[in-house]
Amino acid sequence: MLQERSGSVCELCGSDKSLKILDVPPVSKHIETRILVCDICFDQINHTQPLDSNHWRCLNTSMWSAVPAVQGISWRLLQALSQERWPKDLLDTFYLDDDILAWAKSVPFDTKSAEEEKVIHKDSNGTRLETGDSVILIKDLDVKGAGFTAKRGTSVRSISLIENNASQIEGRVNGHQIVILTQFVKKA
Secondary structure, eight states: OHHHHHTSSOTTTOOOSSEEEEEOSSOOSSSOOEEEEEHHHHHHHTTSSOOOTTGGGGHHHHTTOSOHHHHHHHHHHHHHTTTSHHHHHHHHHOOOOHHHHHHHHTSOOOOOOHHHHSOOOBOTTSOBOOTTOOEEESSOEEETTTTEEEOTTOEEOSOEEOTTOTTEEEEEETTEEEEEEGGGEEEO
16 A cells, blocks of 8 residues: 555655655554655655755755655754755745644654764763763862762773763762762762
């Protein structure tokens, strides 16, 4: 059915090479959410490849598709690329029925890949920190609850990164496991 509807070409860019089915979320009782796309479109939509804005210039055609799921994903992609002028211009002329627009808006297109969403810890000089690195304190730090001051120049070996907080690491100083702000360390 998808092959017939699409004419055996990608419903976004028109390519006839390496076609596969893309389920466009969310599932809807009123909108057919399956479309046929090529590998390039599929990989960029699913973040296994970065968005190539030149590839997506095809949206100036696919946005006028009669297929609601194609219209919705076209709108989402134009929104994701809207830091450039041409997608903004297309969005100014893009018309969607209210129900299709509500469906398209219900799941915004996430422009970040899983790697980009990963929290990156950096020291005071902007050098990337990894678990197991050694750092040196660049400032005297009062350690609350332990009753001592960690002196500037103290080496902290084998640090741990605080997940989901790029500004904090953990390390052992004077026999105590403490949380240290990354702004007060430099990589050794």
